[in-house]
Amino acid sequence: MKKIAINIKQVLAIAILVVTASACELDNYDAPNAQLSGTIIDEETNELVEQDIIRGTTIKIIEHGYDPVQPQYLRVKNDGTYANTLLFANTYTIQPELRNFVQVAEQEIQIGSDTKLDFRVQPYIRVKDASIVKEGTKIVATFKLQQTVPEVVSRIGLYAHAEPIVGEPIRSVASETQLGRTVDEDETFTLVIDAAENRAALKSGSQYFFRIGAVITVPEAKFNYAPAIRLTID
Numbered sequence: 001m002k003k004i005a006i007n008i009k010q011v012l013a014i015a016i017l018v019v020t021a022s023a024c025e026l027d028n029y030d031a032p033n034a035q036l037s038g039t040i041i042d043e044e045t046n047e048l049v050e051q052d053i054i055r056g057t058t059i060k061i062i063e064h065g066y067d068p069v070q071p072q073y074l075r076v077k078n079d080g081t082y083a084n085t086l087l088f089a090n091t092y093t094i095q096p097e098l099r100n101f102v103q104v105a106e107q108e109i110q111i112g113s114d115t116k117l118d119f120r121v122q123p124y125i126r127v128k129d130a131s132i133v134k135e136g137t138k139i140v141a142t143f144k145l146q147q148t149v150p151e152v153v154s155r156i157g158l159y160a161h162a163e164p165i166v167g168e169p170i171r172s173v174a175s176e177t178q179l180g181r182t183v184d185e186d187e188t189f190t191l192v193i194d195a196a197e198n199r200a201a202l203k204s205g206s207q208y209f210f211r212i213g214a215v216i217t218v219p220e221a222k223f224n225y226a227p228a229i230r231l232t233i234d
Contacts, residue, residue, distance in 0.1 A: 030088070032085070036083070038118045041118055049101060051222070054169040055169050056100075059082055062093040127226040138195070139192065144188055153179045157214070159171040163209065174193075204234060207233070
């Protein structure tokens, strides 16, 4: 019996050593030591190109030195900024994908502790002279569109939600029009949401965000937007 007891102790000791060694090995992996951030900027107006947080523009990040290569995808924020703080210092190829602007060339850059990369782009559509006001119980949006490519404008919309990330994919109420045509820059569009007809979603005395958007018929194009406006519902 004594011999068996000794063997069990030896087995336990070996097991502890194995677990400890494994833990040390995991702890020895390098932590991310680099980050990348930047903006999507309209090359003509110098304004940020606003996005959807869901189904919006993504940025493909490919780290060099690996085979096979496994791309990373970074979602651009609503305001047109982006950031990834969990990268490793290395050379990367960067290019936006699934976007609301004309494609830009991929860029090869060395990413270090605090690397900045801005993309100057041509949005498919610019929402111009945007106005969102209350008229009684109605929210009235007026605006013009400047399309920068020849494809037709598919759809326009006014979207409402309790959060500032409001947009076509995230809305409690929407007023949309299917256009299916090109537009004149001097043409004024009007969209209306009647809060009185949507009391379940737009409660009197509460604040909501309203945002104007439009989308072109380019394959996989995403919505272009004006900045969201916050209003208190009567």
